[in-house]
Amino acid sequence: MIEFKNVTKTYGSIKALDGFTTKIEDGKIVGLLGPNGTGKSTSLKIAAGLSKPDFGSVEINGAEPSKETKAQVAFLPEIDHLYPWMTIRRCADFISAFYADWDWDKYKELVEFLGLNPSTVIGKISKGMRAKAKLLFTFSRNAPIVLLDEPLSGIDVLVREKIIQTIVRDYGKGGQTIVISTHEISEIEPLIEYVIFLEDGKIKLEGNVEDLRFKYKRSLVDIMKEVYGR
Amino acid sequence: MEFDSTRPIYLQIIDVIKKQIIRGELKPGDKVLSQRDFAEKIRVNPNTVQRAYKEMESMSILETIRGQGTFICNRPEMLKEIKAEMANEILTTFISDMRSLGFETDEIRDIVNSSLKGE
Numbered sequence: 001m002i003e004f005k006n007v008t009k010t011y012g013s014i015k016a017l018d019g020f021t022t023k024i025e026d027g028k029i030v031g032l033l034g035p036n037g038t039g040k041s042t043s044l045k046i047a048a049g050l051s052k053p054d055f056g057s058v059e060i061n062g063a064e065p066s067k068e069t070k071a072q073v074a075f076l077p078e079i080d081h082l083y084p085w086m087t088i089r090r091c092a093d094f095i096s097a098f099y100a101d102w103d104w105d106k107y108k109e110l111v112e113f114l115g116l117n118p119s120t121v122i123g124k125i126s127k128g129m130r131a132k133a134k135l136l137f138t139f140s141r142n143a144p145i146v147l148l149d150e151p152l153s154g155i156d157v158l159v160r161e162k163i164i165q166t167i168v169r170d171y172g173k174g175g176q177t178i179v180i181s182t183h184e185i186s187e188i189e190p191l192i193e194y195v196i197f198l199e200d201g202k203i204k205l206e207g208n209v210e211d212l213r214f215k216y217k218r219s220l221v222d223i224m225k226e227v228y229g230r
Numbered sequence: 231m232e233f234d235s236t237r238p239i240y241l242q243i244i245d246v247i248k249k250q251i252i253r254g255e256l257k258p259g260d261k262v263l264s265q266r267d268f269a270e271k272i273r274v275n276p277n278t279v280q281r282a283y284k285e286m287e288s289m290s291i292l293e294t295i296r297g298q299g300t301f302i303c304n305r306p307e308m309l310k311e312i313k314a315e316m317a318n319e320i321l322t323t324f325i326s327d328m329r330s331l332g333f334e335t336d337e338i339r340d341i342v343n344s345s346l347k348g349e
Binding site for chain 2: 029161164165168169171172173175189190191192193210213214217218219220221222
């Protein structure tokens, strides 16, 4: 379980998170939704142990983010974090050295499924391919918690479908906890079980997706339009 | 697969399977995709597919044989049942929609009859 307790984080004069409190249960695919600048990335970074809250706390299975929790968490950042001069295979070698749960069989299977070539240089591939490569490195681990920050942004529809398929596939095998932050709500709607809408660093609405759709008699996209009044 | 945004997805999955049975695309005894493969194919949360499969097992539409997979049940009366059920759902919606527009029973009957004649 990932538990955010009253987490507040400010960057200069901007409050990225403002008393953010929620519990993310084990084994669920959770969507973290909301407009830009509402604290989605910040909350994932804090859970991944890459940033610290100013106030409040985050617990991963009861422990504060640390080296130990990092071993349980696979994080896909929104930014391009990979060395552009490395080939995909070289990069896999590099990342695998950090994680005990790296799984080469999974890596090989995913390379094939995603249609990637291990000898291509990361700096020379398209945006869609790079997004696939980032997904490859995230899911080549057997981490019980997977955090995906905007895995679909700026990517064409065919690649988006493949990425969603990869997430479903991996979840179907292991039943990990997967948290996805995204704008592409309509596409991940059938994928997520629980949704958290953020606004100004706070929860605007959260709940089981099927229950919300039933209650509001509309899709998450339309609920979101209503929630944010736009 | 396109989903209607206002209904639970697991119910929509059940409808899709039922329609495939009615159209003869799935026949009694046919093997269906595993929950995992089906979820991947339609890009839906595997738990949602699991719920749909479970529901269909309790309705005796699907049966899972351990070690062999999931199959369309081999019941002779199934097709008739499913057809009647789906017809009933369509009619219920239709009648309540017509009533909300203020149509009386006789008027509804007349409209249906004349449109059937015009087919």
